[in-house]
Structures are given as structure tokens and as C-alpha cells.
Amino acid sequence: MSFDSRKAIPTNHEKHPSRIGQMFNRIAPTYDFLNHFLSAGIDVKWRKAAVRGLGIERGNLVLDLACGTGDLGFAALEKEPYCQVIGIDLAFNMLQIARKKAARKGLDTGQYTFFSGDILRLPFHSSIFDRAMVAFGIRNVMDTGRAFKEIYRVLKPHGLLAVLEFTLPRKPLLRDLYLIYFRKLLPFIGGLVSGDPGAYQYLPSSVDSFTPPEVLSLEMQKTGFIIRTTKLYTGGISYLLLGEKKANNASA
Numbered sequence: 001m002s003f004d005s006r007k008a009i010p011t012n013h014e015k016h017p018s019r020i021g022q023m024f025n026r027i028a029p030t031y032d033f034l035n036h037f038l039s040a041g042i043d044v045k046w047r048k049a050a051v052r053g054l055g056i057e058r059g060n061l062v063l064d065l066a067c068g069t070g071d072l073g074f075a076a077l078e079k080e081p082y083c084q085v086i087g088i089d090l091a092f093n094m095l096q097i098a099r100k101k102a103a104r105k106g107l108d109t110g111q112y113t114f115f116s117g118d119i120l121r122l123p124f125h126s127s128i129f130d131r132a133m134v135a136f137g138i139r140n141v142m143d144t145g146r147a148f149k150e151i152y153r154v155l156k157p158h159g160l161l162a163v164l165e166f167t168l169p170r171k172p173l174l175r176d177l178y179l180i181y182f183r184k185l186l187p188f189i190g191g192l193v194s195g196d197p198g199a200y201q202y203l204p205s206s207v208d209s210f211t212p213p214e215v216l217s218l219e220m221q222k223t224g225f226i227i228r229t230t231k232l233y234t235g236g237i238s239y240l241l242l243g244e245k246k247a248n249n250a251s252a
């Protein structure tokens, strides 16, 4: 178990890339099933909305950060089959599932290519991607400011970044009901199905303790992004931040 559930707040130690990678390696076999089951399939709509927001165009090079089993990249390719997606993730087992899914969908390796790697040290040249996107991944990163700097570096001027992440509903009744589900039922079912209770205790704790969307948006702006869109989904369970890289400091 990588997450000490007695502590409510995941420490940076628990967000260390090797621990996070190991945790997702362990839960990879049941990740997709639990994702769709525990969100009643709404996660699919959130990813589609993020991809729509990015306005991916034919010929675009798109970076799917913390791509996991690849669903955000697949949504991008469904919307714009003539873009090229590069996925990067820490967890080898998640990437293996993504590769199998890509093969089943008949995609060739040039359409969606997967790399093992860390958001904090992207193995790419500067200013090469038209779009970048990260779904439910930024919360797991130890240093979000550094992550945004890296993403900013690899985006072309005017390139867009979509950040899709969980948050908690603000309306009191909805929040109370959701918290019962999120803090009690979800860890129970997730732990039972995945065989890794720690991972599904980490999920609500990491959302609870993560930077609120407004502050994350400020962090993006501090890096140089111009915020183009901020959207809450499904009563405030998740949100989308869309930022654009400025034109005048392309090599930042």
C-alpha cells in the first residue's frame, strides 16, 4: 500500500514519482473499469469536453500528459483523426494497457505514441506541441509550478493547455452527499475491486488536499499562460482550465 490512509493529506513523499508510478502500476488492470463504474460513465463526457475546448486541428501535435490508459488521447483522435498524439506517463502497466487499446482501435503507432516519463522532466524539445492536455494527473504531481513550466516550454507560442481535474462541489447539500460517496463508498468499492485499498483512499485525500481550481489557475498564469476558459462540470465534481501560451516569450 503506497498511501498511508491514517493521514488525511498526502505528503510530497507520497507524491514522489516512484511511489505514484508503483501505485498506478498496481491498479492498472482494473483502472478503466473502476473509472467508468465509479463515475457512472461521466468521465467519458468530461474528457470529450476537454478535447472540444482544445479545438484540435488537423495536423496538430498533441501531448497527453499523465496519459494513463490513454482515454484522453483516444478522445482527441476521435474528434480529429488527423492529429498526432504523444502520451507520457510514469506507470509502465498503464501504458501497456493504452498500447493494447490503441492496437484494438486499429491506430498505428504514429497516431498515438506512448512514452514512459515524468511531467517534471519532459523528454521533448521546446516549442514543438500545438496542444497539451492532462486529465486527472496534475493532482498527483509533487511540484505543479514546475510541471506548468515544463508544459509551457514544450508548447508552441499560442499553444493551448487543457487541465481536467477533480474538485469538490461547493453547494452544501450536494457537497455533503457527494462526500459520503467520495470518502466512504468509493474507497470501499475501489479497494475491493482493485485489491488496493490504499490507492482508493489516496484518491479522495489527494482531491481534498489539492490546490483549489482558482489557485491552480493563478499558478498557470504565473507561468505565463493566459486563461481562456474555466468550467465546472457535474455540480462541481470536476473542472477544466484552458490556458494559452503567450506569443512573446516562446522560448520560456
Ligand SMILES: C[S@@+](CC[C@H](N)C(=O)[O-])C[C@H]1O[C@@H](n2cnc3c(N)ncnc32)[C@H](O)[C@@H]1O
Binding pocket: 017, 020, 021, 024, 035, 065, 066, 067, 068, 069, 070, 071, 072, 088, 089, 090, 091, 094, 117, 118, 119, 120, 134, 135, 136, 137, 140, 141, 142
Ligand atoms: C488518475 S490517472 C489519469 C490517467 C488518464 N489521464 C485518464 O484520464 O484516465 C493519473 C495518471 O497520472 C500518472 N502520473 C502521475 N504523476 C505523474 C508524473 N509526474 N509524470 C507522468 N505521469 C504521472 C499516473 O501514473 C497515472 O497513470
